[in-house]
Amino acid sequence: MAVDMEEKKTTANDEDEPEINYRGIKAMPFIIGNETFEKLGALGMLFNLQVYLTTVFNMSRISATTLLNVFNGTTNFCTLIGAYASDTYFGRYKTLGFGSVASFLGLLVITLTAAVKNLHPPHCGPQDVRCVGPSPWQMAFLLSGFGLMILGAGSIRPCNLAFGADQFNPKTEAGKRGIDSFFNWYFFTLSFAQMVSVTLVVYVQSDVSWGIGLGIPTAFMLISCFVFFVGTGIYVIVKPEGSPFTSVAQVLVVAAKKRRLKPPQQQGIGLFNYTPPKSLNSKLPHTEQFRFLDKAAVKTAEDELNSNGSPSNPWQLCSMQQIEEVKCILRVLPIWAASILYQVGEKQQYIVFQAMQSDRSLAGSAFRIPPATYSVFTMLTLTIWLPIYDRIIVPYLRKITKKEGGITVLQRIGFGIFLTIIESLVSAFVEQKRRGMALSHPLEHSPRGDVSPMSALWLVPQLCVAGLAEGFSAIGQVEFYYKQFPENMRSIAGSFFFCGMAAAGYLNGFLITGLHRMTEGSPSGNWLPEDLNKGRLDYFYYLVAGLCALNFCYFVVCAHWYRYKGVGVADSGVEIVEKEKENKYIV
Numbered sequence: 015m016a017v018d019m020e021e022k023k024t025t026a027n028d029e030d031e032p033e034i035n036y037r038g039i040k041a042m043p044f045i046i047g048n049e050t051f052e053k054l055g056a057l058g059m060l061f062n063l064q065v066y067l068t069t070v071f072n073m074s075r076i077s078a079t080t081l082l083n084v085f086n087g088t089t090n091f092c093t094l095i096g097a098y099a100s101d102t103y104f105g106r107y108k109t110l111g112f113g114s115v116a117s118f119l120g121l122l123v124i125t126l127t128a129a130v131k132n133l134h135p136p137h138c139g140p141q142d143v144r145c146v147g148p149s150p151w152q153m154a155f156l157l158s159g160f161g162l163m164i165l166g167a168g169s170i171r172p173c174n175l176a177f178g179a180d181q182f183n184p185k186t187e188a189g190k191r192g193i194d195s196f197f198n199w200y201f202f203t204l205s206f207a208q209m210v211s212v213t214l215v216v217y218v219q220s221d222v223s224w225g226i227g228l229g230i231p232t233a234f235m236l237i238s239c240f241v242f243f244v245g246t247g248i249y250v251i252v253k254p255e256g257s258p259f260t261s262v263a264q265v266l267v268v269a270a271k272k273r274r275l276k277p278p279q280q281q282g283i284g285l286f287n288y289t290p291p292k293s294l295n296s297k298l299p300h301t302e303q304f305r306f307l308d309k310a311a312v313k314t315a316e317d318e319l320n321s322n323g324s325p326s327n328p329w330q331l332c333s334m335q336q337i338e339e340v341k342c343i344l345r346v347l348p349i350w351a352a353s354i355l356y357q358v359g360e361k362q363q364y365i366v367f368q369a370m371q372s373d374r375s376l377a378g379s380a381f382r383i384p385p386a387t388y389s390v391f392t393m394l395t396l397t398i399w400l401p402i403y404d405r406i407i408v409p410y411l412r413k414i415t416k417k418e419g420g421i422t423v424l425q426r427i428g429f430g431i432f433l434t435i436i437e438s439l440v441s442a443f444v445e446q447k448r449r450g451m452a453l454s455h456p457l458e459h460s461p462r463g464d465v466s467p468m469s470a471l472w473l474v475p476q477l478c479v480a481g482l483a484e485g486f487s488a489i490g491q492v493e494f495y496y497k498q499f500p501e502n503m504r505s506i507a508g509s510f511f512f513c514g515m516a517a518a519g520y521l522n523g524f525l526i527t528g529l530h531r532m533t534e535g536s537p538s539g540n541w542l543p544e545d546l547n548k549g550r551l552d553y554f555y556y557l558v559a560g561l562c563a564l565n566f567c568y569f570v571v572c573a574h575w576y577r578y579k580g581v582g583v584a585d586s587g588v589e590i591v592e593k594e595k596e597n598k599y600i601v
Contacts, residue, residue: 036181036182036183036189036250039192040248041181041245041248041249041250042178042181042192042196043245044241044242044244044245044248044249045174045177045178045181045196045242045245045249046178046196046200046203047238047241048110048114048238048239048241048242048245049174049178049200049203049204049238050203050206050207050238051234051235051237051238051241052114052117052170052174052234052235052238053203053204053207053208053211054207054210054211054215054231054234054238055117055118055121055231055232055233055234055235055238056117056121056163056166056167056231056235057207057208057211057212057231058207058210058211058215058216058230058231058234059121059124059163059228059231059232061208061211061212061215061216061386061389062215062216062219062220062227062384062386063078063082064078064079064082064366064367064386065219065220065366065370065384065385065386066128066219066224066228067081067082070127070128070134070135070137070224071127071134071135071147071148071152071153071156072135072138072145072146072147072148073147073148074544075367075542075544076526076527076530076542076544079363079364079523079526080523080526080527083363083519083520083522083523083526084519084520084523085160085163085164085519086515086516086519087515087516087517087518087519087520087523088164088516089163089164089167089168089512089516090167090171090512090513090514090515090516090519091168091512091513091516091517092164092165092167092168093167093168093171093172093508093509093512093513093516094172094506094509094510094512094513095168096109096113096168096169096170096171096172096173096509097172097173097505097506097508097509098257098259098506099169100169100172100173100254100505101254101257101258101502101503101505101506102254102257103254104254105251105252105253105254106173106176106177106180106251106252106505107177107246107249107251109169109173110169110170110173110174110177110242111242111243112165112169113165113166113167113168113169113170113173114166114170114235114238114239114242115166115239116162116163116165116166116169117162117163117166117167117170117235117238118166118232118235118236118238118239119162119166120159120160120161120162120163120164120165120166121159121163121228121231121232121235122159122232123155123156123158123159123162124156124159124160124163124228125225125228125229125231125232126155126159127152127155127156127159128224128225128227128228129224129225129228129229133152133155133156134148134152135147135148135149135152171508171509171512172505172506172508172509172512173505173508174200175200175508176504176505176508177249178196178200179196180249180250180251180252181196181249181250182196205393205396205397208390208393209390209393209394209397211231212386212387212389212390212393213387213390215227215230215231216384216386216387217384217387218230219384220384220385220386221384258500258502258503258506261336261339261340262339262340262343264310264328264329264332264336265307265310265332265336265337265340266307266340267329268309268310268329268330268331268332269306269307269308269309269310269332269337271330272309272310272312272314273306273309275309275312275314285300285308285311285312285313285334286311286312286313286317286325286331286332286333286334287311287333287334287335288323288324288325288333288335289333289335290324291322295335295339295500295501295502296501296580297335298335298338298339298342298579298580299338299580300334300338301338301341301577303341303345303577304340304341304344304345307337307340307341308334308337310331310332310336310337311331311332311333311334311336311337313331314331316330317330317331339500342498342499342500342579343499343500343503345498345576345577346494346495346498346499346510348572348575348576349424349427349494349569349572349573349576350495350510350513350514351568351572352427352431352565352568352569352572353427353487353491353511353514353518354514354517354518354521355434355518355521355561355562355564355565356430356431356434356483356487356514356518356562356565357514357515357517357518357519358518358521358522358525358558358561358562359431359434359435359437359438359483359558359559359561359562359565360430360434360437360480360483360484360487360488361480361518361522362437362441362476362477362480363522363526364542364546364551364554365388365389365473365476365477366385366386366388367385367546368445368448368470368473368546368551369383369385369386369388369470369473370385370465371448371452371464371465371466371545371546371547372448372465372466372468372469372470372472372473373457373465373466373467373468373469373470374470383470385470388470388473388474388477389477391474391477391478391481392477392478392480392481392484393481394481395477395478395480395481395482395485396481396482396484396485399481399482399485400485400489403485407420408420423490423493423494423497424490424494424573424576425573426486426487426489426490427486427487427490427491427494427569427573428487428566428569428570428573429486429487430482430483430484430485430486430487430488430490431483431487431562431565431566431569432566433479433482433483433486433487434483434487434562434565435559435562435563435566436479437476437479437480437483438555438556438558438559438562439555439556439559440475440476440479441476441552441555442552442553442555442556442559443552444472444473444475444476445546445551445552445555446552447468447472448466448468448472448546449466449546449547449551449552451466451467451468452464452465452466452467452468452547453547455467456547464545464546464547466547488511491511491514492508492511495507495508495510495511496508497579498578498579525554525557525558526542526554529541529542529554529557530542530543533550538550538553541553541554542554
């Protein structure tokens, strides 16, 4: 994971451009340190929020799950706003600095709700028939902390990877190795932070003190802010170059204005072709998909050009390069839509509550594993699987398929989506077993007699399948967006994965709330009541499995239709068939 040599100064070809002193190795400790403590802070808070809201704020499970779905969805959608603000106005350094401070303040507010008695409702014991919920001002104070965390995460998530890559010169071999090293360290620290959060931090929160347990992530976030700002003098700070959405809007507006014009008889011939000399984006060939956009490059008598060949009015004439960049984005959207139901199937909303109503004792001892800790098995599976896949499976597949990655990135995403079907079916079978054992002979000495004697370790198989699905589809999506978006939209590409998580969070909240209301008076009983033993959570998992199966079929159709960036129609109008065959998704 280390880089052999330090980046040296690089002088731009243009004499007007200043030297850039890339000091990637020196900057990495500050950036990785910031990332590690930021993840320890944010994840240490998020993993146990379901338990916190139901046990400390006395919220119902439906209300707590819905609130967290809305919170996670809003957080992930805000990454798009953060990416836009970074690329257009503030740059990644200022956006990350603002996000770090906002996250710290948000964590501090939520910690105060646990530490200060008047900021949460009175404790509700097992024998209490009716619990007192939070007052409006207590809820408002809690939501203000959530709001600050949304601002923080929306600023940090789309910029952290790109800011780390900014510290290395992408034109040198040492710089390329440095970027690879940074990505490796980033995902390693993410896995490390997740495992620490769901074990040590969750244990302190659940079994020692909520005030101390929430104070630990807050202290981590304060350290993250300190480490980030200490390295300011070393960082390469890239200035924003303006909104990449402007070019997209220009293509759509001009194509609408010229919709009645006749396109050239031979596709791609006679269209206005201009590429800015200092453009970050790679030259793209003409493609036949979304041909209606090609009319934006039809030059009329009214369209004038500048001395350098660029259009004098970009809202009247667009280049083929601009249009192909927009096509890249439009082609990604159907694939992105499939990621929404993937997230619904992969993220188990009720796993914590299932663990709470299962036997969590370890080997017959008095120690009980905190319910939120079971998600560590997903992370362990992912951590173990990735080196096996990279070092053993990919080289073997490479010999068979002759592809650098063993399989195409869309095949990798598709296999992960297929695994969500298996995961949901396994979840349904396990819940049937847990509920059946709880109804026949509940665990003795449980507070309310609602705990199943089934060991919570039976939840591990579905969590392991979730880890495998993430190892294929989630990582494949990040790679897919990074490679398929235009180069000047890398921050936007980084936010697309989180936008899929956001939409999935809202959809999950809609499904859970809607099913709770629809099945409340049904003959089979409420599927999702407070006591899972009185519900049919297994039916919910079967429903999710069906949705994931439909999603897989939809993805296969979209993947057959998809064409990778850089594959299109040659200038002569002849399709590059061989390259298409290499890149096309094959089932």
